[in-house]
Amino acid sequence: MGRVYLVGAGPGDPELLTLKAYRLLKEAPVVLYDRLVDERVLALAPGEKVYVGKEEGESEKQEEIHRLLLRHARAHPFVVRLKGGDPMVFGRGGEEVLFLLRHGVPVEVVPGVTSLLASGLPLTHRGLAHGFAAVSGVLEGGGYPDLRPFARVPTLVVLMGVGRRVWIAKELLRLGRDPREPTLFVERASTPKERRVHARLEEVAEGKVEVRPPALWILGEVVRVFAEKEAPVDALALGG
Numbered sequence: 001m002g003r004v005y006l007v008g009a010g011p012g013d014p015e016l017l018t019l020k021a022y023r024l025l026k027e028a029p030v031v032l033y034d035r036l037v038d039e040r041v042l043a044l045a046p047g048e049k050v051y052v053g054k055e056e057g058e059s060e061k062q063e064e065i066h067r068l069l070l071r072h073a074r075a076h077p078f079v080v081r082l083k084g085g086d087p088m089v090f091g092r093g094g095e096e097v098l099f100l101l102r103h104g105v106p107v108e109v110v111p112g113v114t115s116l117l118a119s120g121l122p123l124t125h126r127g128l129a130h131g132f133a134a135v136s137g138v139l140e141g142g143g144y145p146d147l148r149p150f151a152r153v154p155t156l157v158v159l160m161g162v163g164r165r166v167w168i169a170k171e172l173l174r175l176g177r178d179p180r181e182p183t184l185f186v187e188r189a190s191t192p193k194e195r196r197v198h199a200r201l202e203e204v205a206e207g208k209v210e211v212r213p214p215a216l217w218i219l220g221e222v223v224r225v226f227a228e229k230e231a232p233v234d235a236l237a238l239g240g
């Protein structure tokens with residue numbers, strides 16, 4: 001029975017791979033990969049590549065992925081299971097680890113650079129944000145998240161939130177978040193197709209902001225620190 005490495009592919013740029021991820025991709029007899037894995041990363045792997053990604057809403061395919069993982073783990077000395085960003089951040093990596101361990105398959109998690117961090121913005125900043133949170137815009141089966149625990153965090157990062165951005169903005173306003181708060185969408189961060197869109201929370205709520213998935217969405221005063229549109233804030237003066 002081979003080992004399964006649950007590897008984070010990072011946000012897209014192949015140079016953001018860890019050395020361990022790079023080595024494992026080079027040596028892997030087979031790589032089972034997700035939808036959001038950049039083709040430049042896949043090109044590094046000479047072995048067999050099996051696409052097991054899901055389109056939006058195809059969460060029921062998870063059991064099929066588990067069966068495929070088991071089959072390949074039984075057929076090879078080791079297998080790489082490649083997920084976008086970090087496998088343990090909104091990647092259903094926990095489910096895959098539990099399934100494999102329950103079937104006696106050894107697993108090793110190889111963290112990757114999560115897209116939460118791929119914007120280059122500070123998620124924390126002295127005098128502006130002493131903490132951050134990340135939340136999924138959509139729950140299993142298409143449910144709506146309960147945003148009450150997240151409404152007051154200084155920096156909030158939303159993943160899988162593009163389709164729900166108007167609802168999320170309105171809900172955060174209802175929960176008391178500042179309508180003029182700066183926010184930033186980053187489509188396809190770290191790739192040549194990266195596109196950054198600045199918008200105040202109220203503008204998003206009004207449906208005025210065009211964004212395409214996949215994109216991360218950062219809300220909070222830290223957006224002002226490196227913003228292009230706003231007058232650049234002197235970060236040093238805020239440093240304290």
Ligand SMILES: O=C(O)CCc1c2[nH]c(c1CC(=O)O)Cc1[nH]c(c(CC(=O)O)c1CCC(=O)O)Cc1[nH]c(c(CC(=O)O)c1CCC(=O)O)Cc1[nH]c(c(CCC(=O)O)c1CC(=O)O)C2
Nearest residue numbers: 034035036057059090091092138140141142160162213214
């Ligand atoms: O599940 C996988 O295979 C890998 C992770 C993955 C997910 N969605 C994904 C991917 C593809 C990828 O990142 O490569 C891929 C995914 N899901 C979604 C989007 C769209 C977007 O970013 O705006 C995207 C990215 C689409 C794109 O590739 O551009 C949206 C989404 N998430 C979700 C759903 C509903 C569903 O799948 O049942 C839906 C569809 C909503 C709808 O039908 O209108 C729910 C979802 N999917 C996922 C999670 C994370 C679970 C966890 O906390 O581990 C969650 C949240 C949850 O289940 O509580 C996983």
Ligand SMILES: C[S@@+](CC[C@H](N)C(=O)[O-])C[C@H]1O[C@@H](n2cnc3c(N)ncnc32)[C@H](O)[C@@H]1O
Nearest residue numbers: 085086089091114115159160188189214215216
């Ligand atoms: C299911 S989550 C997977 C997150 C991934 N495990 C991570 O750690 O980045 C998919 C969502 O992550 C975000 N995402 C993933 N890669 C991205 C990128 N290169 N740029 C912007 N957002 C990205 C988007 O919100 C996308 O809908």
